[in-house]
Amino acid sequence: MDTIVRQEDIQRSEAETFLQTPVEISVVETVKPKWWQFWKKPKHVKHTFSVFPLKIAQQQRIIKRLAGLDESPFHNNDNVMKAYNKLASENMDDIVYCAGVLLTDPRKEPSEKLLQFIKENFDNTDLETLWAVMAKQMHVSPFLNGIVLIKGIDVRTNPSA
Numbered sequence: 829m830d831t832i833v834r835q836e837d838i839q840r841s842e843a844e845t846f847l848q849t850p851v852e853i854s855v856v857e858t859v860k861p862k863w864w865q866f867w868k869k870p871k872h873v874k875h876t877f878s879v880f881p882l883k884i885a886q887q888q889r890i891i892k893r894l895a896g897l898d899e900s901p902f903h904n905n906d907n908v909m910k911a912y913n914k915l916a917s918e919n920m921d922d923i924v925y926c927a928g929v930l931l932t933d934p935r936k937e938p939s940e941k942l943l944q945f946i947k948e949n950f951d952n953t954d955l956e957t958l959w960a961v962m963a964k965q966m967h968v969s970p971f972l973n974g975i976v977l978i979k980g981i982d983v984r985t986n987p988s989a
Contacts, residue, residue, distance in 0.1 A: 850878035883934035
């Protein structure tokens with residue numbers, strides 16, 4: 829039963845990739861009136877982004893940024909909030925950049941305007957949705973399997989054997 833479900837999941841993800849079905853993300857921006865328009869209320873503008881399947885160029889940019897993340901705060905005896913604070917303060921620009929890469933054309937870098945928009949208007953739920961899309965589409969194992977097959981590397985599951 830488990831293999832049938834797995835085959836259906838694989839076929840569904842292949843169809844989604846082939847058909848280029850985007851994932852829609854909606855973000856609400858609060859636009860405050862100018863200081864001389866004190867009688868006006870803030871407007872809420874809804875922006876919708878279409879996240880298309882990840883291309884190799886985008887994947888390379890994301891991996892390059894995420895490879896340098898320091899996970900050492902989790903190895904210390906600090907509590908979770910201290911580790912989160914350290915990671916967020918040191919790596920927030922990288923996280924915003926990766927989100928921007930997902931929302932732009934694969935041939936272009938994200939604009940400063942988009943990166944600023946992400947910093948000011950995205951919440952944790954929006955970032956989580958983007959990261960879920962990225963993690964779902966970033967299949968690292970086929971790439972590594974290709975290297976293993978091309979190079980003829982002997983991969984042992986038990987290194988002590």
